[in-house]
Structures are given as structure tokens and as C-alpha cells.
Amino acid sequence: MATLGELERSIMEILWASADSLSAYDLQERLSDRKLAATTILTVLSRLENKGFVARSRDARPHRYTAAATREDHMAELMHEVLGGATDRMAVLERFVGQVSPAEAETLRRLLS
Numbered sequence: 001m002a003t004l005g006e007l008e009r010s011i012m013e014i015l016w017a018s019a020d021s022l023s024a025y026d027l028q029e030r031l032s033d034r035k036l037a038a039t040t041i042l043t044v045l046s047r048l049e050n051k052g053f054v055a056r057s058r059d060a061r062p063h064r065y066t067a068a069a070t071r072e073d074h075m076a077e078l079m080h081e082v083l084g085g086a087t088d089r090m091a092v093l094e095r096f097v098g099q100v101s102p103a104e105a106e107t108l109r110r111l112l113s
Helices: 006-017 024-030 038-051 071-085 089-098 102-112
Strands: 054-057 064-067
Touching: 006 024, 006 038, 006 064, 006 071, 024 038, 038 054, 038 064, 071 089
Parallel strands: none
Antiparallel strands: 054 064
16 A cells, blocks of 8 residues: 655545545645645645545546545555564554553454454
């Protein structure tokens, strides 16, 4: 799975939090504290589209972007990637489960039953 750079993560966080599709200009406004050019945002969006993280709607100008999958889907894929790269999956799972809260452990029990 492709990894996300710092600016890519910032853009994805905004897209994941938005109920609507956003243009590069919408994203530029929401990232105004960073003073990014619209062309920079468009370049990052293009890279995210190539990586499969965003979908672009070409129905109107400016193009609008949405997250291709949910944040939860992305995080689950990252977890599977980590487990897939582990030489001892059991050890990784044991360490993970050993660090969850009691409420999270109960959720895991419920999901596994």
C-alpha cells in the first residue's frame, strides 16, 4: 500500500472529515495557515488519485475530490500490511492486544465471537 506524506495526510484528513466533495480551492482555504498555492494542492491531489486515495469528479470545473475509501478502511489496510510483513504474526498480535484498553478488548471479543 502506498504511504502518505505529511501534506497528503493533511489533505486526506480534510477529505475524510468532509461530507461533500471538495475542490483544490476548498482545500487551499482549509489549509490557509500553510499558504499553499492551488497548483501545489492540485499536484498532491493528482498523486493521491494515482495512489488510489482520492476520486476526482470531472463533471464540472473546478474538479471536485472525495476520499476513495474511509479513514477506517485505510487504517485497517495499514494494520493488514503490518501483519503481512511480520515474521511472527502471533507476537505482533499479542503485543497489540496487550496494549488495548479494557473497553477495546471487549470490542475485540465481541467482534471475534
